[in-house]
Amino acid sequence: xxxxxxxxxxxxxxxxxxxxxxxxxxxxxxxxxxxxxxxxxxxxxxxxxxxxxxxxxxxxxxxxxxxxxxxxxxxxxxxxxxxxxxxxxxxxxxxxxxxxxxxxxxxxxxxxxxxxxxxxxxxxxxxxxxxxxxxxxxxxxxxxxxxxxxxxxxxxxxxxxxxxxxxxxxxxxxxxxxxxxxxxxxxxxxxxxxxxxxxxxxxx
Numbered sequence: 025x026x027x028x029x030x031x032x033x034x035x036x037x038x039x040x041x042x043x044x045x046x047x048x049x050x051x052x053x054x055x056x057x058x059x060x061x062x063x064x065x066x067x068x069x070x071x072x073x074x075x076x077x078x079x080x081x082x083x084x085x086x087x088x089x090x091x092x093x094x095x096x097x098x099x100x101x102x103x104x105x106x107x108x109x110x111x112x113x114x115x116x117x118x119x120x121x122x123x124x125x126x127x128x129x130x131x132x133x134x135x136x137x138x139x140x141x142x143x144x145x146x147x148x149x150x151x152x153x154x155x156x157x158x159x160x161x162x163x164x165x166x167x168x169x170x171x172x173x174x175x176x177x178x179x180x181x182x183x184x185x186x187x188x189x190x191x192x193x194x195x196x197x198x199x200x201x202x203x204x205x206x207x208x209x210x211x212x213x214x215x216x217x218x219x220x221x222x223x224x225x226x227x228x
Contacts, residue, residue, distance in 0.1 A: 047059045051189050051192070052166075053163060053166075054163075054166050054167060054170050054186070055158075055166075055170075055187075055192070056192055060159055060160075061157045061158060061159050062157075062158040062159075062161070062166055063155055063156070063157060063158075064155065064156040064157075064158065064166075064169070064170050064173065064186060065153055065154075065155055065186065065187040065191070065192050065195070066153060066154040066155070066156070066173065066174060066177060066184050066185065066186055066187065067151065067152070067153060067184060067185055067187050067191065068152040068153065068154060068177070068182055068183070068184050069182070069183035069184070070150060070151075070152055071084065084181075087180040087181050087182070088180070088182075090180050091154075091176060091177055091180050091182070094176045095156065095173055095176055097156065097157050098154050098155065098156050098157075098173065099154070099155040099156075099157075100152070100153070100154060100155075101152070101153040101154075101155060102150055102151070102152050102153075103150070103151055103153070103195070103198065103199055112139055113136060113139050113140075116132055116135055116136050116139070117136070119132055120132045120133065120136070151195070153187075153195070154173070154177060154184070156169065156170070156173045170186055174186055
């Protein structure tokens with residue numbers, strides 16, 4: 025009996041999906057359900073502090089401190105707003121060192137230069153997010169909390185908006201280095217290949 029229970033536990037453990045390991049449950053009306061929390065995502069328009077005076081930079085810092093004081097559980101995240109090609113470049117560099125054919129080496133170098141150009145154009149783009157956590161709140165309470173956070177951030181001079189489902193999907197895809205087209209990914213893996221009509225015909 026003990027062996028059977030152990031085998032069942034192992035089977036369940038092996039059957040866990042990536043989604044379960046990350047703790048992501050599902051998209052909600054206002055954000056993302058992760059573990060015991062519902063996360064609310066806010067995109068912040070970046071400010072070019074290189075053109076600001078020291079006094080204005082201190083004011084910006086003070087405003088951010090006011091936001092953190094008003095919403096102490098909020099989290100700040102800074103990520104690339106595009107895919108990273110470092111792994112691709114590392115692979116191509118290794119291939120270049122191994123390759124002896126001059127024509128193939130020339131093609132590999134062109135590929136590396138191409139990735140460098142893309143990286144130069146896109147790497148300077150960053151996205152700044154504020155993430156609010158809600159726990160054990162009813163939908164109307166989450167709605168009120170979402171609006172309150174957005175109001176607090178806006179009142180401190182930050183240009184912000186609460187991210188919609190497509191924006192959250194794109195952020196997650198870039199964060200986990202999956203794709204630049206995360207907003208086009210189906211909510212359920214393989215969903216795009218499923219035809220509800222076929223299922224109805226089989227049941228009939």
